Amino acid sequence: MAQMYDRVALIGLGLIASSMFWAMKRGGLAGEVVGFARSAETRETAREIGLCDQVYDTLSEAVEGADLVVLCVPVGVMGAIASEMAGVLKSGATVTDVGSVKADVIAQVGPHLPKGVHFIPAHPLAGTEHSGPKSGFAELFDNRWCLLVPAEGTDPKATAKLRTLWESMGANVEEMDAEHHDLVVAVTSHAPHLIAYTMVGVADDLRRVTDSEVIKYSAGGFRDFTRIAASDPTMWRDVFLSNKDATLEILGRFTEELFALQRAIRQGDGDHLHAYFTRTRAIRRGIIEAGQDTDAPNFGRAVGKK
Amino acid sequence: MAQMYDRVALIGLGLIASSMFWAMKRGGLAGEVVGFARSAETRETAREIGLCDQVYDTLSEAVEGADLVVLCVPVGVMGAIASEMAGVLKSGATVTDVGSVKADVIAQVGPHLPKGVHFIPAHPLAGTEHSGPKSGFAELFDNRWCLLVPAEGTDPKATAKLRTLWESMGANVEEMDAEHHDLVVAVTSHAPHLIAYTMVGVADDLRRVTDSEVIKYSAGGFRDFTRIAASDPTMWRDVFLSNKDATLEILGRFTEELFALQRAIRQGDGDHLHAYFTRTRAIRRGIIEAGQDTDAPNFGRAVGKK
Numbered sequence: 299m300a301q302m303y304d305r306v307a308l309i310g311l312g313l314i315a316s317s318m319f320w321a322m323k324r325g326g327l328a329g330e331v332v333g334f335a336r337s338a339e340t341r342e343t344a345r346e347i348g349l350c351d352q353v354y355d356t357l358s359e360a361v362e363g364a365d366l367v368v369l370c371v372p373v374g375v376m377g378a379i380a381s382e383m384a385g386v387l388k389s390g391a392t393v394t395d396v397g398s399v400k401a402d403v404i405a406q407v408g409p410h411l412p413k414g415v416h417f418i419p420a421h422p423l424a425g426t427e428h429s430g431p432k433s434g435f436a437e438l439f440d441n442r443w444c445l446l447v448p449a450e451g452t453d454p455k456a457t458a459k460l461r462t463l464w465e466s467m468g469a470n471v472e473e474m475d476a477e478h479h480d481l482v483v484a485v486t487s488h489a490p491h492l493i494a495y496t497m498v499g500v501a502d503d504l505r506r507v508t509d510s511e512v513i514k515y516s517a518g519g520f521r522d523f524t525r526i527a528a529s530d531p532t533m534w535r536d537v538f539l540s541n542k543d544a545t546l547e548i549l550g551r552f553t554e555e556l557f558a559l560q561r562a563i564r565q566g567d568g569d570h571l572h573a574y575f576t577r578t579r580a581i582r583r584g585i586i587e588a589g590q591d592t593d594a595p596n597f598g599r600a601v602g603k604k
Numbered sequence: 605m606a607q608m609y610d611r612v613a614l615i616g617l618g619l620i621a622s623s624m625f626w627a628m629k630r631g632g633l634a635g636e637v638v639g640f641a642r643s644a645e646t647r648e649t650a651r652e653i654g655l656c657d658q659v660y661d662t663l664s665e666a667v668e669g670a671d672l673v674v675l676c677v678p679v680g681v682m683g684a685i686a687s688e689m690a691g692v693l694k695s696g697a698t699v700t701d702v703g704s705v706k707a708d709v710i711a712q713v714g715p716h717l718p719k720g721v722h723f724i725p726a727h728p729l730a731g732t733e734h735s736g737p738k739s740g741f742a743e744l745f746d747n748r749w750c751l752l753v754p755a756e757g758t759d760p761k762a763t764a765k766l767r768t769l770w771e772s773m774g775a776n777v778e779e780m781d782a783e784h785h786d787l788v789v790a791v792t793s794h795a796p797h798l799i800a801y802t803m804v805g806v807a808d809d810l811r812r813v814t815d816s817e818v819i820k821y822s823a824g825g826f827r828d829f830t831r832i833a834a835s836d837p838t839m840w841r842d843v844f845l846s847n848k849d850a851t852l853e854i855l856g857r858f859t860e861e862l863f864a865l866q867r868a869i870r871q872g873d874g875d876h877l878h879a880y881f882t883r884t885r886a887i888r889r890g891i892i893e894a895g896q897d898t899d900a901p902n903f904g905r906a907v908g909k910k
Contacts, residue, residue: 374874423824425823426902433901443823470820483821483824485826486807486826490824490825490828491825493803496865497799498887499861499884500795501791502887503857506784509887512792512887513887513896514778515729515749515793516891517748517896518730518789518796519794520796522831524887525888526825527884527887529881531882539869551810556802556859563798563844563851566848568680571844571845572841577805577808578804578808578833581833582733583834590819590827591905594906595734595739596733596903597902597904598906
């Protein structure tokens with residue numbers, strides 16, 4: 299794969315940005331990949347581990363001359379960053395982001411960008427429970443999906459180029475509108491995270507079962523929830539606040555179904571429970587067939603580790 | 605480890621029984637391990653793969669002469685099995701089980717057992733989302749916990765022997781009473797399973813997001829839920845029906861917390877969300893430090909599998 303952009307600027311140097319850096323290096327996809335992070339500690343770490351060809355102390359220096367600027371910061375600060383960098387954006391540059399919410403990011407960022415800059419919001423559906431500059435790896439996007447949400451009237455060439463970049467980093471790419479995106483991820487990501495956080499919070503807060511018991515006896519299912527409930531708190535706070543409507547809609551549906559199942563338990567309606575639990579197996583099979591999860595028992599976790 | 609029991613009978617030949625067989629063979633822990641399953645197909649499969657030294661077509665033949673009888677059937681049929689086998693139990697034998705619920709199993713099974721037989725209910729906190737005779741493996745119990753729930757007045761020697769068997773199969777063992785057991789597993793296993801089933805059911809049932817989208821875009825968190833929502837429907841139906849009170853109590857607490865978080869989202873209370881999401885990280889760290897889960901990102905799943 300030939301070089302696609304001469305200069306890429308990664309703004310924010312956490313899990314996604316660092317994985318993009320390693321994936322771009324793996325594929326030789328950019329002339330240089332530079333970075334900026336607000337925190338001096340993050341910049342220091344990035345320099346130590348060779349993350350980015352150049353790490354700058356200011357946003358302007360990183361953005362200046364970049365053909366592609368990727369906003370990899372929590373959704374809540376995208377607008378402030380866009381406003382701050384607007385003046386130094388190169389004409390003809392593409393600005394994109396990797397935020398988990400799209401309508402809100404578009405509303406925050408769009409108004410700040412000058413004419414002649416292409417704005418193509420994006421969202422790679424990939425991650426781990428780890429965060430920070432050291433958590434990235436080149437394979438994170440392999441066979442994962444990246445959703446592009448270009449506004450009407452966006453230059454198709456700029457979109458095609460960004461699509462090719464993501465494909466070259468290993469991802470499958472799909473385009474959709476912001477509203478549909480926000481609903482899809484409310485189901486596949488945001489509601490599951492809130493539910494996992496809630497379940498872990500409940501377990502942590504019981505008087506009659508100690509934390510030590512919860513931890514020791516977690517292999518019966520609970521530990522699965524703790525992984526996503528260990529994700530970055532700032533990122534997730536912003537996600538819920540900025541995708542409020544879709545998340546609350548899905549949580550409303552969830553509560554409704556949960557109440558129906560609770561009633562079936564209370565009334566001893568075994569047929570209802572059995573039918574429900576049989577239906578949900580099919581979705582798991584679909585995910586495995588689509589290559590989106592492993593069929594190895596317990597996700598292929600190492601067994602019996604002391 | 606020397607042989608501990610001359611003859612062990614496994615009643616029901618699914619994931620747990622088959623894992624016990626392979627773990628006992630690995631350790632040379634029993635003279636012979638025989639089995640029985642209600643389904644002719646299961647017995648056939650067991651014979652084909654060498655699961656059990658002898659597979660019998662009737663319950664009586666399997667139980668006859670056994671020093672240890674292990675009930676590995678769904679919780680809902682434990683009572684019927686106990687009643688059917690009571691007449692052939694050897695005097696001095698130990699009867700145990702591996703059911704996920706203890707008070708209900710004790711109530712079902714206890715009254716059928718003759719004097720001179722030791723009844724020591726047990727529950728290994730280990731499993732995978734796979735079921736059936738082919739799903740077992742010797743390492744399933746390594747560094748997992750097995751909870752013993754002996755009734756008052758149980759012969760301490762019989763309990764000590766069963767404890768040593770479980771430890772020799774790789775498990776850590778703890779004793780507790782049935783009521784506390786049922787609450788602990790309601791938190792660490794039963795409520796998480798019901799919540800996962802619910803979330804997967806909701807995603808499967810939305811009009812505005814297709815199943816195909818849910819499957820493709822599942823790597824953002826949802827796929828974690830589908831694993832436990834793929835567990836055996838009959839087993840789980842029986843678990844919820846027989847641990848009704850504790851499960852409903854925990855689900856009540858869960859709903860309360862979920863409503864509080866939903867309100868924080870609706871009101872834009874970012875501080876509440878951030879504090880909550882920070883607290884839940886500590887539990888994850890505890891689980892990893894206790895060797896009950898892996899620290900590898902995404903559970904160490906193979907990445908980028910097509």
